[in-house]
Amino acid sequence: MGFEQFVLGHEPAIRLGLFVGVFAIVALWEQLAPRRGLTVSRALRWTGNLGLVILDTVLVRLLFPLAAVGVAALGAANGWGLLNRFQVPFWLAVPVAVIAMDFVIWLQHVMVHAVPALWRLHRVHHADLDYDLTTGARFHPIEIALSMLIKYATITVLGPPVLAVVIFEVLLNATAMFNHGNIRLPAALDRVLRWFVVTPDMHRVHHSVEDDETNSNFGFNLPWWDRLFGTYRAQPRAGHDAITIGIRGHADPREVAHLEGMLRMPFKGAADGYAINRREWPGEKAAP
Secondary structure (H helix, E strand, C coil): CCCHHHHHHHHHHHHHHHHHHHHHHHHHHHHCCEEECCCCCCCHHHHHHHHHHHHHHHHHHHHHHCCCHHHHHHHHHHHHHHHHHCCHHHHHHHHHHHHHHHHHHHHHHHHHHHHHHHHHHHHHHHCCCCCCHHHCCCCCHHHHHHHHHHHHHHHHHHCCCCHHHHHHHHHHHHHHHHHCCCCCHHHHHHHHCCCCCCCCHHHHHHHEHHHHCCCCCCCCCCCHHHHCCCCCCCCCCCCCCCCCCCCCCCHHHHHCCCCHHHHHHCCCCCCCCCCCCCCCCCCCCCCC
16 A cells, blocks of 8 residues: 555544644643643633534534545646646655645635634634633634635645645644643743744734734744744733733633634624734834
8 A cells, every 4th residue: 555545544543643642742731831821711711622623623524525635646646736737856846835835824824814704703713812722723613614625725726745735734733733832932942943833932922912913923834924924023012921812802701712602703793893904003103
């Protein structure tokens, strides 16, 4: 059995095993070296957040029985996509594809902040009142479905090798749990790591209630895009111990911590007051 056949045949088990392994490591890390104290019962938040993860997983399996690696294998067999069309060498196609797919995820993240209708969905992720590894997997099912469609389109147009898709999926899941972790890193180590991967302190800024801080540090895996496109912010104004996590107007645990409340959130209230270009704080003078 070749590599592609093995991955296609065992993809659910591989993904689940890696998810459980990384989850256990980061969860233990959070217990041994927490970055911040939690404000809401972990049992309450984890029940809601992990309930949403289970619902999302079932939905994806029902709506998209052909996983991302399956789309990549289908594309390779039929010569679909740029990398297949131009016969890019395998050793080059793998890193190019991983980096390109990460950039698409970054663009997608900016998009769900920029379009009010999509922000309605994405604010489920941001409305968590605390910040830990379960926040990294907390997304509304409709956003997950849209994300899968974008992933399918990206793979079809790009034509990445199956190995590249596997690497990308594993890295994205692992780094999402890592950079949402309530974990403490030595400051010197964090300064070095954030040149190569999005760190918890870097991404926590993105979960601030302050609009200008929320509109920064969109990266999930690679940190380069925020630096290149001017959306990088090194630290929150209030510091990591005092930063307020969440979204203004969404502080009721019945709405933001319970599964039913999270599922209903996109359809409640207005989202037109949110603006992607709101990157100034009232206490700061606009740059010339």
